[in-house]
Amino acid sequence: MKRHxxxxxxxxxxxxxxxxxxxxxxxxxxREVYASSTSRPPNVWKLVFESxxxxxxxxxxxxxxxxxxxxxxxxxxxxxxxxxxxxxxxxLGRTTALSLSLAYKRGGMEAVDRLYEKATEERxxxxxxxxxxxxxxxxxxx
Amino acid sequence: xxxxxxxxxxxxxxxxATALSRVYxxxxxxxxxxxxxxxxxxxxxxxxxxxxxxxxxxxxxxxRLTGSLKSYLATCTANAARNRLKAAARRTTASxxxxxxxxxxAAGPDEWxxxxxxxxxxxxxxxxxxxxQREVVTLHLYGDMPFREIAAWQKTSIxxxxxxxxxxxxxxxxxxxxxxxx
Amino acid sequence: MKTLSHAKVTHALxxxxxxxxxxxALFAYPPDNAAVLYYQASLTYDANYPMLDKVxxxxxxxxxxxxxxxxxxxxxxxxxxxxxxxGASPQCDWGIDYSEGLDxxxxxxxxxxxxxxxxxxxxxxxxxxxDYARALDLCLAVHKAGVHIADGGIIISHLVAISLNEMANQxxxxxxxxxxxxxxxxxxxxxxxxxxxxxxxxxKTAINRDLHVFGGDLRRExxxxxxxxxxxxxxTAERARIIRQADEAFFNANRxxxxxHLAAVLxxxxxxxxxxxxxxxxxxxxxALESKTNPDAILAAVLxPAVDKxxxxxxxxxxxxxxxxxxxxxxxxxxxxxxLPETLPEGMPKDLFSGKDFEYERDAAGFVLRxxxxxxxxxxxxxxxxxxx
Numbered sequence: 001m002k003r004h005x006x007x008x009x010x011x012x013x014x015x016x017x018x019x020x021x022x023x024x025x026x027x028x029x030x031r032e033v034y035a036s037s038t039s040r041p042p043n044v045w046k047l048v049f050e051s052x053x054x055x056x057x058x059x060x061x062x063x064x065x066x067x068x069x070x071x072x073x074x075x076x077x078x079x080x081x082x083x084x085x086x087x088x089x090x091x092l093g094r095t096t097a098l099s100l101s102l103a104y105k106r107g108g109m110e111a112v113d114r115l116y117e118k119a120t121e122e123r124x125x126x127x128x129x130x131x132x133x134x135x136x137x138x139x140x141x142x
Numbered sequence: 143x144x145x146x147x148x149x150x151x152x153x154x155x156x157x158x159a160t161a162l163s164r165v166y167x168x169x170x171x172x173x174x175x176x177x178x179x180x181x182x183x184x185x186x187x188x189x190x191x192x193x194x195x196x197x198x199x200x201x202x203x204x205x206r207l208t209g210s211l212k213s214y215l216a217t218c219t220a221n222a223a224r225n226r227l228k229a230a231a232r233r234t235t236a237s238x239x240x241x242x243x244x245x246x247x248a249a250g251p252d253e254w255x256x257x258x259x260x261x262x263x264x265x266x267x268x269x270x271x272x273x274x275q276r277e278v279v280t281l282h283l284y285g286d287m288p289f290r291e292i293a294a295w296q297k298t299s300i301x302x303x304x305x306x307x308x309x310x311x312x313x314x315x316x317x318x319x320x321x322x323x324x
Numbered sequence: 325m326k327t328l329s330h331a332k333v334t335h336a337l338x339x340x341x342x343x344x345x346x347x348x349a350l351f352a353y354p355p356d357n358a359a360v361l362y363y364q365a366s367l368t369y370d371a372n373y374p375m376l377d378k379v380x381x382x383x384x385x386x387x388x389x390x391x392x393x394x395x396x397x398x399x400x401x402x403x404x405x406x407x408x409x410x411g412a413s414p415q416c417d418w419g420i421d422y423s424e425g426l427d428x429x430x431x432x433x434x435x436x437x438x439x440x441x442x443x444x445x446x447x448x449x450x451x452x453x454x455d456y457a458r459a460l461d462l463c464l465a466v467h468k469a470g471v472h473i474a475d476g477g478i479i480i481s482h483l484v485a486i487s488l489n490e491m492a493n494q495x496x497x498x499x500x501x502x503x504x505x506x507x508x509x510x511x512x513x514x515x516x517x518x519x520x521x522x523x524x525x526x527x528k529t530a531i532n533r534d535l536h537v538f539g540g541d542l543r544r545e546x547x548x549x550x551x552x553x554x555x556x557x558x559x560t561a562e563r564a565r566i567i568r569q570a571d572e573a574f575f576n577a578n579r580x581x582x583x584x585h586l587a588a589v590l591x592x593x594x595x596x597x598x599x600x601x602x603x604x605x606x607x608x609x610x611x612a613l614e615s616k617t618n619p620d621a622i623l624a625a626v627l628x629p630a631v632d633k634x635x636x637x638x639x640x641x642x643x644x645x646x647x648x649x650x651x652x653x654x655x656x657x658x659x660x661x662x663x664l665p666e667t668l669p670e671g672m673p674k675d676l677f678s679g680k681d682f683e684y685e686r687d688a689a690g691f692v693l694r695x696x697x698x699x700x701x702x703x704x705x706x707x708x709x710x711x712x713x
Contacts, residue, residue, distance in 0.1 A: 007315045014260035022254040030162045030199035037200050096427040098553050100480045105630050116434030152423040
């Protein structure tokens, strides 16, 4: 007589195999649907640009913009590469997975400790034993 | 493995189509087992599972994972299976002939799933369970869904779900022991 | 019959309503997520670095305890309690959002390492005062914190975790001799150590997570962050220029290379130790060499982890666990038979560097367990001394 545990195991272990051709067909269908899912909902801009007057205005704006851009490019001493904006580095911003990982690679756990120490120093000391009484006193300017 | 699922969903949100294959590889067998245990017609099983994967692919760019991906896909499969059963207005317990049709060993050239002898036994035993018990057993075992989530899905209490699971396993045990000793 | 006065009834109603309001809050403690307690401890401990240096020397055994250390440990009693309570909780969700990729924040590890040191300092003080149960409990709390940190983490989490385990094992090595005549305690300790060591996930799991978290995020839109990081950690101006001006194709190729590199590293981890180490060293040098001629390897050359060293550290920590486990068995034999066995009994935990039993040597002061192969990264053979003091 199979017990509950045995039945559960039997059910879980009972296996199936799948046919490669069908697998490929389903994967292909998934890829197709995923690729076509890039299309966005009706575009507001597209609706706006259906108007002839707006199209003319846009063409004028593009011509002016291109002119300004051309002047800017000519006058720029050196073309600066487009770099996405950086996030301002906060003290704790140093303690990201990547910076910790690089610190370890360069100097082991001691380097990781130093990195943390530097981040803590820059951040300043945290509360050590702030009690409810102290918080209330602070709120009441006592 | 929730961590990997989270990364897969993240990759899909960012447009990395290769993650789809991994999701498919990871869950195809379990979803097929789940659907095979819930439905009596083989074509229906394949349609349901294919629809679930394709539906997931369609939504993957904006999909937000809140719990387990496996539970999510299992719930989709169970919903689709339930809808199919309702649409066909089938009886909750299929006849033995239908069951045998589902688990026929001879897989056609394009048939998706080829069942082991053990899984054929499981399918034959499953069709003897009432639909609610079958859902609980399969969602818990093949969808790794906790009873709490199954209870929410079946709109009933955890205690009822646990009872359904226990009764379901008891019936399966009798059916499988009968079949094994036959 | 005496009737209750109006004042008494009012008083009783007050007491009942206050109790009913407080009860849910009391039942909510401790929280079922250990991370909440670890974070609380991180906020409340006293991050006094000169004192932490002193505590580190004390737990290493370089200096003895003094009033300053005792006062510092007392001052951190609340953080210690939170840390120990956290260890008792089986659930630990750090709330780390790995989908942030390269710049996922991990500010909690340094405070936890520091608190672990303070906890072990208290363990040593308790041990010296003869309160061995408390001392062992504190060591185990540090071990459990290690398991909590490693669980679900990336390589850096794994490294922090095993550093905690190493410190705790050093402390245990000093404490176990004090309970050598208490077989019940030794058996209990043996099973707890087995539990903890079995709870640390494999280093491969952590490497695999790095592969996904870092590898998946090597994208053009992350160039600013990548540049900032690699510049902080040293990169040639020419390389920085290449990365700054790179297009999407460069990042795609580098991502593929990085992930392929880590996949090869994972495969190398499955080899037996000496071959695995040799292969990992070769793989570790590969991106830097290849990046001279192949731009696809540039990011891997800077960002790929030094897995050869990491694997050795992992083996070292696990071997230390096995040495402690073996020692507990030997102390148990001694507690039951009155003397240490002449040879190492069958089925003891292994030295993972050689894959063999530890070399076992008795002397008047105790016994030594020696590894039978070197840690090739440090060119050192480890030995663990256990005394009868």
